[in-house]
Amino acid sequence: MDSYSYLSNATPEYIENLYRDFKSNPAAIDPEFKKFFEGFDFASASYNGNGKAAGVSADEFKVFELITAYRNKGHLIANTNPLRARKNRHADLDLDSFGLTEKDLEKRFVIGAEIGLPNATLKDIIVRLQSLYCGTIGFEYGYVRNKAEREWLRKKIEDGGYVFSFDVMKKERILRSLNKAVVFENFLGKKYIGEKRFSLEGGETTIPALEAIINKSAAHGVKEVVFGMAHRGRLNVLANILGKTYEEIFNEFEGNNAGDPSFGDGDVKYHLGFSSQFKTEGGNDVYLKLMPNPSHLEAVNPIVAGFCRAKANSIYNENYDQILPITIHGDAAVAGQGIVYEVLQMAKLDGYYVGGTIHFVINNQIGFTTNFDEARSSDYCTSIAATIEAPVFHVNGDDPEATVFVSELAAEYRQLFNKDVFIDMVCYRKWGHNESDDPKYTQPLLYALIDKHQNIRDIYSKKLEEHGSIEAELAKKMEKEFWDDLQARLESVKQQPLPYKPQPTEIAWNSLRKARGVDFEKSPETGVAEKTLLRLAGAMNQVPENFTPVRKMVKYLKDRQQMMVEDKKLDWAAAELLAYASILDDGKDVRLSGEDVKRGTFTHRHVVVNDEKTDEEFNRLSRLSDKQGRFRVFNSHLSEYGVLGFEYGYSITDPNPLVIWEAQFGDFNNGAQIIIDQFIAAAESKWQKNSGLVMLLPHGYEGQGPEHSSARLERFLQMCAELNMVVVNITTPANFFHAMRRQLAWEFRKPLVVMSPKSLLRHPQCVSELKELTKGSFKEVIVDEPESKKIRKVVFCSGKVYYDLKERKDKEGKKDVLIARVEQLYPIPLKQMQAVIDQHPDAEVVWLQEEPKNMGAWQFLIGRLFGVLPKKVSRISRKNSASPATGYKKQHLKELEYLMTEALK
Numbered sequence: 082m083d084s085y086s087y088l089s090n091a092t093p094e095y096i097e098n099l100y101r102d103f104k105s106n107p108a109a110i111d112p113e114f115k116k117f118f119e120g121f122d123f124a125s126a127s128y129n130g131n132g133k134a135a136g137v138s139a140d141e142f143k144v145f146e147l148i149t150a151y152r153n154k155g156h157l158i159a160n161t162n163p164l165r166a167r168k169n170r171h172a173d174l175d176l177d178s179f180g181l182t183e184k185d186l187e188k189r190f191v192i193g194a195e196i197g198l199p200n201a202t203l204k205d206i207i208v209r210l211q212s213l214y215c216g217t218i219g220f221e222y223g224y225v226r227n228k229a230e231r232e233w234l235r236k237k238i239e240d241g242g243y244v245f246s247f248d249v250m251k252k253e254r255i256l257r258s259l260n261k262a263v264v265f266e267n268f269l270g271k272k273y274i275g276e277k278r279f280s281l282e283g284g285e286t287t288i289p290a291l292e293a294i295i296n297k298s299a300a301h302g303v304k305e306v307v308f309g310m311a312h313r314g315r316l317n318v319l320a321n322i323l324g325k326t327y328e329e330i331f332n333e334f335e336g337n338n339a340g341d342p343s344f345g346d347g348d349v350k351y352h353l354g355f356s357s358q359f360k361t362e363g364g365n366d367v368y369l370k371l372m373p374n375p376s377h378l379e380a381v382n383p384i385v386a387g388f389c390r391a392k393a394n395s396i397y398n399e400n401y402d403q404i405l406p407i408t409i410h411g412d413a414a415v416a417g418q419g420i421v422y423e424v425l426q427m428a429k430l431d432g433y434y435v436g437g438t439i440h441f442v443i444n445n446q447i448g449f450t451t452n453f454d455e456a457r458s459s460d461y462c463t464s465i466a467a468t469i470e471a472p473v474f475h476v477n478g479d480d481p482e483a484t485v486f487v488s489e490l491a492a493e494y495r496q497l498f499n500k501d502v503f504i505d506m507v508c509y510r511k512w513g514h515n516e517s518d519d520p521k522y523t524q525p526l527l528y529a530l531i532d533k534h535q536n537i538r539d540i541y542s543k544k545l546e547e548h549g550s551i552e553a554e555l556a557k558k559m560e561k562e563f564w565d566d567l568q569a570r571l572e573s574v575k576q577q578p579l580p581y582k583p584q585p586t587e588i589a590w591n592s593l594r595k596a597r598g599v600d601f602e603k604s605p606e607t608g609v610a611e612k613t614l615l616r617l618a619g620a621m622n623q624v625p626e627n628f629t630p631v632r633k634m635v636k637y638l639k640d641r642q643q644m645m646v647e648d649k650k651l652d653w654a655a656a657e658l659l660a661y662a663s664i665l666d667d668g669k670d671v672r673l674s675g676e677d678v679k680r681g682t683f684t685h686r687h688v689v690v691n692d693e694k695t696d697e698e699f700n701r702l703s704r705l706s707d708k709q710g711r712f713r714v715f716n717s718h719l720s721e722y723g724v725l726g727f728e729y730g731y732s733i734t735d736p737n738p739l740v741i742w743e744a745q746f747g748d749f750n751n752g753a754q755i756i757i758d759q760f761i762a763a764a765e766s767k768w769q770k771n772s773g774l775v776m777l778l779p780h781g782y783e784g785q786g787p788e789h790s791s792a793r794l795e796r797f798l799q800m801c802a803e804l805n806m807v808v809v810n811i812t813t814p815a816n817f818f819h820a821m822r823r824q825l826a827w828e829f830r831k832p833l834v835v836m837s838p839k840s841l842l843r844h845p846q847c848v849s850e851l852k853e854l855t856k857g858s859f860k861e862v863i864v865d866e867p868e869s870k871k872i873r874k875v876v877f878c879s880g881k882v883y884y885d886l887k888e889r890k891d892k893e894g895k896k897d898v899l900i901a902r903v904e905q906l907y908p909i910p911l912k913q914m915q916a917v918i919d920q921h922p923d924a925e926v927v928w929l930q931e932e933p934k935n936m937g938a939w940q941f942l943i944g945r946l947f948g949v950l951p952k953k954v955s956r957i958s959r960k961n962s963a964s965p966a967t968g969y970k971k972q973h974l975k976e977l978e979y980l981m982t983e984a985l986k
């Protein structure tokens with residue numbers, strides 16, 4: 082039974098007793114009753130003026146419940162839809178639901194003071210509640226539990242703020258802004274008939290809304306705003322918010338900017354990014370960025386978040402009030418795409434926090450041809466917001482003042498509470514999904530309404546004229562001026578681009594260059610002086626005083642010290658941490674994130690150690706030197722798509738930190754396939770965006786079954802072209818050390834995909850000497866020392882299978898077989914491989930891989946390499962398979978036996 086029916090059915094004596102309990106010990110009674118009695122006391126006191134509560138009645142409580150219900154559910158019946166009646170969402174706000182009747186309407190209630198109407202009639206109370214909560218804004222914030230936040234929101238809504246008090250100037254600015262938005266689309270529509278532009282028409286209020294967010298946020302300290310948005314309205318936002326020149330946009334329509342093919346293949350106009358600087362109404366300078374994005378809706382969200390986080394780290398001194406992420410969504414996409422949830426879950430996580438994102442939904446009630454009630458099960462497209470208690474302001478897009486009001490409210494809320502907040506602007510889509518689609522095939526009734534619907538600029542200017550705020554002439558003049566302006570620009574009258582001062586991160590990128598083929602013929606020197614390495618090893622193997630590592634770790638650290646410093650031998654983890662430590666020692670930052678990375682999935686890394694008594698964490702790479710960079714390491718939530726997207730966004734912001742994402746097992750990378758396909762592999766070609774992101778993907782056939790054996794090397798290789806990324810399958814700790822250091826030693830940045838080890842982490846042969854780290858560079862190919870003058874067979878292979886083969890070869894004494902490990906699969910070290918073949922002209926050449934024939938590197942190599950080599954190369958692999966590996970250990974061993982026998986035959 083809910084508290085309302087409980088109390089409203091109770092006897093007056095019972096309520097009085099409860100009230101007495103409340104007076105003597107407020108903490109002891111039900112919180113809902115407490116809230117009511119508090120409100121009641123307050124109301125009585127202010128009404129009677131004598132500080133004494135009048136008699137409490139059950140009816141007062143019923144009215145209190147009604148007020149509470151309007152606050153929590155009024156949004157369900159708010160007038161937010163500019164076109165048609167809303168679906169019944171069962172708000173249950175009728176009198177009957179509260180045990181009230183028509184007769185009560187004229188009765189007066191002290192509790193009306195809750196909404197500023199002490200002792201008002203129920204009728205007046207309801208009128209006020211409807212104007213507050215059921216007007217053109219539906220405020221959804223009942224689930225916000227933090228009292229300060231809830232009360233702040235309530236005050237903003239109820240203290241008269243909602244009765245907009247915009248002055249004439251502000252109204253005129255809104256009208257100008259709508260005018261720009263409307264005329265821009267009309268103009269493009271008339272000049273470029275049938276061209277796809279994904280017009281904003283029907284949702285033009287987006288433009289004054291975004292301006293309001295920027296202005297308000299800048300007044301509250303924001304220095305940079307980063308947008309992620311899809312196709313809808315993008316050109317309008319670029320022109321009217323970011324200030325991209327109209328010439329540039331027209332040129333793109335005219336197809337004049339074929340682009341420089343040496344920079345890549347380019348992209349369509351509604352995917353490109355843009356940067357600008359903007360002076361706000363209040364005279365504040367803000368940087369505005371629009372991230373480039375692929376067609377994949379919502380995929381840009383984690384990139385925006387990662388970008389903002391990196392900027393906060395490198396430019397804004399971790400002051401998240403200075404950089405604001407805004408993601409603009411479509412209603413179908415925000416409801417349907419799981420990535421929205423993955424990114425929302427980051428909101429309060431240490432490693433992924435960005436101080437709150439403002440989400441703006443252009444809710445045109447349709448997704449391509451799909452109706453809203455085919456597109457979701459939840460009441461709202463934004464219902465996911467409740468999972469992180471983010472308030473949602475649903476607003477009627479045909480009420481620009483209400484939209485500007487909630488936009489400013491969202492901006493203030495974000496700055497004050499550093500939380501996510503949503504604006505769900507309900508509007509419509511004037512045309513089909515794009516301008517050449519006919520929406521009447523599928524939504525004849527809706528489009529009959531839309532055809533008759535006046536555009537928002539006309540609606541608003543008429544409203545202002547009626548209220549005497551502006552003259553009819555002004556609205557017409559605005560339109561003509563803007564149209565003439567566009568025409569002039571189309572006729573190539575040069576528009577002055579806004580001046581732009583590059584940010585430090587952009588200057589850092591500008592000092593780098595594009596990679597060339599020759600860069601991959603020889604890797605740069607990446608050795609580090611032994612003295613330095615020993616110092617770093619010493620530092621990372623010691624914990625601070627007063628820190629009591631869990632017992633096992635005491636021995637672990639001692640053994641590490643012995644191994645690294647005394648014996649000068651390095652296993653994988655030791656070389657890995659030395660790579661990071663040496664980069665940090667150079668003053669650069671390293672960021673590592675992924676599931677369980679602090680310890681490492683395979684209990685090998687232990688870069689963060691816990692205190693046995695307090696659980697407190699100690700970051701082993703945090704006390705290397707005074708001038709060291711920051712080692713940021715975060716266990717991520719259980720997400721691949723979201724987290725890889727975030728790290729990618731981080732990596733394109735500032736070229737200096739080494740940014741690494743590690744998958745729990747390599748095969749999980751396919752959960753992030755969109756980030757790999759659309760960003761990591763293609764972004765340089767599409768958008769000239771470089772990234773030095775490292776992906777560590779545990780890979781290797783170890784009899785663990787079809788899952789967790791393969792990181793799908795073949796997929797990465799298939800995507801390799803035009804030097805877009807580097808793919809390695811490394812077999813020694815030293816080579817891994819050099820590969821990681823090479824990422825920042827290069828004068829360019831490339832994503833690095835690492836098939837990283839599992840059993841090799843502890844393999845007794847997989848050890849390097851410290852001296853291998855002190856000089857030299859990454860080895861693309863490692864050729865064993867020939868053990869015979871006459872080599873009968875050269876076996877090329879890559880990855881862990883080398884150790885299996887080496888062991889078997891030594892056991893069988895097959896000295897006339899030479900093994901060459903191809904450590905880097907792309908860019909292909911062709912010359913080095915060829916040199917091996919040339920040195921042994923009479924030898925048979927084979928490629929050995931542990932993956933099935935249709936997987937691993939084979940298909941890639943036959944396509945790209947073996948035609949070029951002077952020799953026939955034959956293959957040894959598992960057979961073509963649907964699943965990456967067998968689930969039966971015995972079968973696994975049988976297959977391995979076959980590979981070894983064939984390779985040494």
Ligand SMILES: Cc1ncc(C[n+]2csc(CCOP(=O)(O)OP(=O)(O)O)c2C)c(N)n1
Nearest residue numbers: 313376377378411412413414445447448449
């Ligand atoms: C991940 C993904 N799936 C499918 C599509 C194809 N697609 C492009 S737009 C669209 C409808 C989007 O509707 P909505 O999010 O409401 O935005 P609107 O176009 O209505 O502004 C679809 C399904 C896509 N771009 N991305």
